[in-house]
Amino acid sequence: MRINNAGTTGQSRPAGTPPKLSIFSLAARDGNLTRLFVIMVAIFLVMSLARPDIFPTLSNFNSMSVQIPEIGILAIAIMLTMLTGGIDLSVTSTANLCGIVTAIILTALVPPTAAGPQVVFGIAVAVAVAITIGLACGLFNGYLISRVGITPILATLGTLTLYMGIAIAITKGTAMFAVPQFLWLGSGTIVGFVPVPLIIFAALALVFALILNRTAFGFRLYMMGTNATAARFSGINNAHMLVQTYMLSGLLASIAGLIFLARSNSAKADYGSTYILQAILIAVLGGVNPSGGFGKIAGLVMALLSLQFLSSGLSMLLIRYSGSNFLKEFAWGALLIAVMVIDYYSNRRRDRALVEKT
Amino acid sequence: MPEELLCVNNITKSYAGVKALEDVSLNINRGEIHCLVGENGSGKSTLIKIIAGVVTPDAGEIHINGKHYPKLRPIDSIREGIQIIYQDFSLFPNLTVAENIALNHELARGQKLVNWRRVRQVATAAMQQIGIKLDLDARVEQISVADKQLTAISRALLQNAQLIIMDEPTTALTQREVRSLFAVIKSLQARGISILFVSHKLNEVLEISNKTMILRNGRKVVDADAREFDRAKLVYYMTGRQIDDSTYDYRPGELTVPLLKVENLTSHGNFSDISFELMPGEILGITGLLGSGRTELALALFGVQPADSGTISVEGKPVEICSIQDSIAHGIGYVPEDRLTEGLFLDQSIGRNIVVRTIDRYVGRGGLLDGREVEKGIQAGVNQLSIKAGSPALPVKSLSGGNQQRVVLAKWLASSPRILVLNGPTVGVDIGSKSELHEILRELARQGMGLIVISDDIPELMQTCSRILLMRRGRLVDEFRRQDTTENQLTLKLTEA
């Protein structure tokens, strides 16, 4: 993705900084991970001090954990494609499409009076179809990008529109509904208070952290994202990897769509149009380099939590004002730019410190 | 007009803690061809960028035409008549030849509007000054490398250049084009224009220089009249030591099955009817001018640009090579020409660069990588090639050219290829590392690997290969045995039209 101004967000580590000798540490992310952790804790403390009566409570935890999984899963999807140096703008459309199809199948297969095996069967079929659609959407993206050669921004812009269009055509613009038996996925809890979607997100985050950090696939993904030409010359099959990555992105999108359907009991073609921005925000805040090759799930999770705390806290502080969503939008834009500017200065300071040492 | 055109004193510049230049001074007079010699990392690039005003020195003074510039900007340098022709020519690929030639000139004159007729006139006049003719309306990305260079030179002339700095100008030129370039340089000199010729190609420096300055590790080693240097002295000043010229003797073993056998290999438009054999333990050289098809041949062997017809056999069995994966599967490795973009992942660590090819080997329980095994693999690679680095976790871009090339080699050796094709293995590598790399290649051959070295560095070919093939315009025209040839003979044959 050459949509860069001169220079990236300063991701590299100059020679001389004390290195971690593990193969699994990537350049210069350690410092940023610590900083993210500090930011996350700081926001939490500030918000807790501001409204100690409602912020650090179980019910707030519950309401925050509604948004975390949906955006979080999309953020992981965006992170995967950004690691390759591309981007998947079609994740929300894919999610919506999957949700819609699931709703239709559920309504058809699981009448309100059904119970037991019929419910399980209906849900299983619906979920299987949704996941297949997600994979197919990702496959198409991967094909356009690797075989046809369209740049990722444009390709996923096209598919974003296409998938949304298909969703509109199916629903004629209205919302689809799930069946009551499905809602457990969205609002049910395990161990009494941990919401199911949160568990799903945590599991996915762990799985993908493992995939990225501890598998050959993840290793090759980072390398390809750093330099696709060298990857090719080193025997990496770039086309395969891209298709697989975009398929994974589509898969995650479908899961996000399922969770949304289960939680809100509705699926619409244009839901979550602001989610893309938030997902990209979280990825970049979490340390993903838009040109590819660097970024960790741990950073992404901390960025996600930071934004969620911020968002929730702002809602509380501004209960009197309507339109607090808009203030949040403002805050996120400001935060993104602020973090990038801080990155710039901290990199400069690090370089200068090295000069002084010699 | 003062005799002295440029005078820079006591220039010092550091980047992120590394001293690129330390206390360097340089004087250039009118009509002088001054050569700046040094290996990669010697500070040549930094010095010329400072003269051009693109980089600001931390300390030191710059005087141009007798005028002192406390803070030199690119536009000042340009207005004083200093023109740089960078290695990448700094041209605009999406603009036409006419625009590329004339644009900077118009910009420097403070023009706000573009008069296209004047642009063409100006471009044509510039080309006439050196007696060339190019297609003014061609987009620069479509023309040949030599034509790009001529475009860049024409551009430089337009701005009443007093000093033209050429940074490694002959890297991508054929021998004939190099001769043309030298003729152009001599004619520029006759018109009182000075040239600062930056190079590490010693033959050329010896031929064209009036005064030669040598940089090593950011410091000036010597700056004197060119007649005081011969090749050995240049090498000595550049590296600080004498270099021995060893050679490699291939002793054919009992095995008669060739490691690699190529028969009638043809790729339309690139090469035709190429046939040769490579025995285990042999180092075969392939040379030829630009356009001879030698790189395309390598790319065909490695599956990047598969051939259209002909057979390739590995260890006696014919194989199909349609992709890079095919080549690798048959034990062929390729060390590419452009290691920065094709061979290395600059921002990644040394360790990752070493294991990128063989990462699958370290998959343990449950499909996860075994960290400790990976560390061992990296350490083995580092040891095998004596890679000098603080730690394998450092990014590979922090290494020198020679060490970087070792990393590329380590990457390939990790998978134990049977055949290794190397394209320009020591380009941009300092002389000291060069000979160490050659020894590594010889050692690999002694252990039974078959190597093909593609290069236009005749001394390198003489030091590593036992047999050298000559390609011209896509065909194999000659074969030499090293024992029966001399460097001069080879150079002569190479440059024959």
Add this chain to the structure above:
Amino acid sequence: MLKTNEFLVALTIVGLSLVIGLISPAYFTIANLFDLLRSATVTGMLALGVLIVIISGQIDVSFTAITAFSMYVTVKILNAIGFNGTVLVAFLISAPIGLALGLINAAIISRFKLPTLIVTLGTQSLFRGFLLFFIGSNLIRDIPGGMEAFWKANLVTLTTPEGALTHLHSSILLLVAAALVTWFLLKYTMLGRGIYALGGAPEAAERAGFSINGIQMFIYGYVGFLAGIAGVAYGSLNRQADPTRLVGSELDVIAAVVLGGAIITGGRGSVIGTLLGVFLITIVNNSLILMGIPSIWQKVVIGLIIIVGTGLPAYQNRRAVGRLSANLAE
């Protein structure tokens, strides 16, 4: 000439028009043409601004937020002071607002050398959030007199064969003016060539003595300026000020620019191509009804057009370079 992207887009428009016209002869009426031009005006002005950003190798997604911002603030100011005079005053207020917002983009990008996609995503949020929270998010139906008058200002009024009246709105003049200015800028000024240079080889541009910061200030300022003017036009044409609608359509504008031949990595692009791209997208958006295709299929068609419109050149490029079987090196 025959192979240029612009020619292909023109051909597509002609072909598409023939198809639509065959199905619904209502397409080939002056009334329809006037309608299309009216729909294309705002998109076209924004696309011209985005064009020069893309030529320089960068990208800006915040321009719709700038448009909404300058439109809304202008309306509020004029209503507050009760000004109902000429619409030119509205333009005089909104253009500097847009310019200022654009310069904020420029300042952040050039001072800190940050990737432009991410920065403008951030400023889009920033501008939109600020507008909707601090200034207001309500739909304003009472637009200032000047804008109301502008809404009625038709350039040409004709009578259709059926006896109805059809108008060509005078806002088309804004588009024409913007197109001419942009064309002149790109072809006949050093600044314009500098924009191409920056897109083709940023390092070379710097070495040649172009002021990169200056060029960037201009580019983002220009987009902002055009967005400001487009904002007042948007408000007038719709006869209301809705601060929430415009954001979300930036991808359509970018698609139009890219379909028109501009390369997303920079260095290529033309005014004619962009106008053709805008026209193509507008035709598709407006004419599906005429073909009897329910508007719910609109997005599908646009999506397909983007995919095919970017896919064909990309695929052909691959064939030419001989990398069909290769596994992708960028």
